[in-house]
Every structure is written in structure tokens, then in C-alpha cells.
Amino acid sequence: MTPKIIGLTGGIGSGKTTVANFFKKLGVPIYIADTEAKALMNRSKIIKRKLIKLFGEQAYIDDKLNKPFIASQIFSNQDLLQQMNAIVHPKVAKHFANWVKKQSTAYVISEAAILFENGSYKKYDYIITVVAPKEVRLKRVLKRDSSSKEKVEAIMNNQWSDNQKIELSDFVINNTNLETTKLEVGKVHKKILKRITNP
Known part of the structure; x- marks a missing residue:
């Protein structure tokens, strides 16, 4: 079930x-969506490539997500935030669906x-x-x-x-x-x- x-x-x-x-x-x-999203932003090559295209090279420092920079970019820019979510959310949704399949409790x-x-x-x-x-x-x-x-x-x-x-x-x-x-x-x-x- x-x-x-x-x-x-x-x-x-x-x-x-x-x-x-x-x-x-x-x-x-x-399942903490925010934590998983950040992990995927660091792990997924596709997300990385798209975020660099959206925010520029500063999006990552030493191959790690530059969180303060991203936060400052999307803080007052709804359009950028939506574009970022369009890149990240579908991947998180897929990851979540696979995670649910592995659970055997009545609810998650x-x-x-x-x-x-x-x-x-x-x-x-x-x-x-x-x-x-x-x-x-x-x-x-x-x-x-x-x-x-x-x-x-x-x-x-x-x-x-x-x-x-x-x-x-x-x-x-x-x-x-x-x-x-x-x-x-x-x-x-x-x-x-x-x-x-x-x-």
C-alpha cells in the first residue's frame, strides 16, 4: 500500500x-523539501549547469552552492525566484516520489x-x-x-x-x-x- x-x-x-x-x-x-532541494542543487550536474546559466559563475564557489549569493539575488526578485524554482522543483518532486515508494508506513x-x-x-x-x-x-x-x-x-x-x-x-x-x-x-x-x- x-x-x-x-x-x-x-x-x-x-x-x-x-x-x-x-x-x-x-x-x-x-521529507524536508528545503534540505533535499539544497542537496540536489549541489549534487545534480543538470541543476548546476542551469543555475550557473541563470545566476552566472558566482552561483557556485569551489563547486558548492553559493547560498548567500543566491539568497541575495532572489530576495527581492520574484522573477528570478520563479525561474530558479522551475529548475529545482521538478527534480525535487521526482526525488520525493522515489522516496515515497521506499516507505512502508501508513503515511509520510x-x-x-x-x-x-x-x-x-x-x-x-x-x-x-x-x-x-x-x-x-x-x-x-x-x-x-x-x-x-x-x-x-x-x-x-x-x-x-x-x-x-x-x-x-x-x-x-x-x-x-x-x-x-x-x-x-x-x-x-x-x-x-x-x-x-x-x-
Whole structure:
């Protein structure tokens, strides 16, 4: 039986990875789209060639993806971002499909930041959205990345609001307190299993 595919999303700083790790502890296989995309950008000769054509030789330093340079290029240029996604996303999708085939659990989770924004939410069986107050998210990101408040707020403004995401989600996990989040994950896990076994 092919596992059901659950999308896990949330705005920057909402704590998607924390939630993903709780699911992982329950034995659910997790696919982190962003991590896999970066790995493919370093590994795939085709992607490398296309990105160099798009961004120039600076896209790679010593054969490794020049992340700060790429980030600065796409930060305020939606067109470049879309062109880059058109190169990378199909490869990630293929990689993900092969990964799913190797799993033998009732469901798997794919964690992706822009599920709604890029329309890919339609491909999932169920969607979990992680939410947290804006101030909490801002604090987390500033602590985690060496980014400025303006930069983080610009990213937030480019993403859908929590309310927009909640409307299209099957499950919502509020991630402000770790213990509560862990309990919520356990409850959602049980609900998903119940839905899969009694559709």
C-alpha cells in the first residue's frame, strides 16, 4: 500500500522542523523539501549547469552552492525566484516520489514552507499547518539566523497569512509551548491514522 502523503507547512519561524521531529519520534518518515532541494542543487550536474546559466559563475564557489549569493539575488526578485524554482522543483518532486515508494508506513510527511503559495497543496492527502504568534516567530528567526528584522518581516509578508492557510488545512498545530506541541502532534497522529483506516 502506498503511504498517504501529508503536507506540513507554516510561516517562517513557526517551528515546522520542531513539529516534524515530534512526528519522526512517532515513527513517521519525514521529507524536508528545503534540505533535499539544497542537496540536489549541489549534487545534480543538470541543476548546476542551469543555475550557473541563470545566476552566472558566482552561483557556485569551489563547486558548492553559493547560498548567500543566491539568497541575495532572489530576495527581492520574484522573477528570478520563479525561474530558479522551475529548475529545482521538478527534480525535487521526482526525488520525493522515489522516496515515497521506499516507505512502508501508513503515511509520510513532506515539510515545505510554501505549499500554499506555489499551489502544490492540492497534491497532498491532508495538510498540517503550524502556527505561532508573529512576535514569537520573529524572535525565533532572529535568534536562529543572522538576519535583520526587516528581512524577516519581508519574508513573512511574502508568505500567506496563518488565517489563509488555516482555511485550507486539515489540521492546525499551535507551536508556542513545546510540551503542548508534543501532545498536539500525538493527537493529530492518531486522527490521521483513524482517517486512513476509516476513510
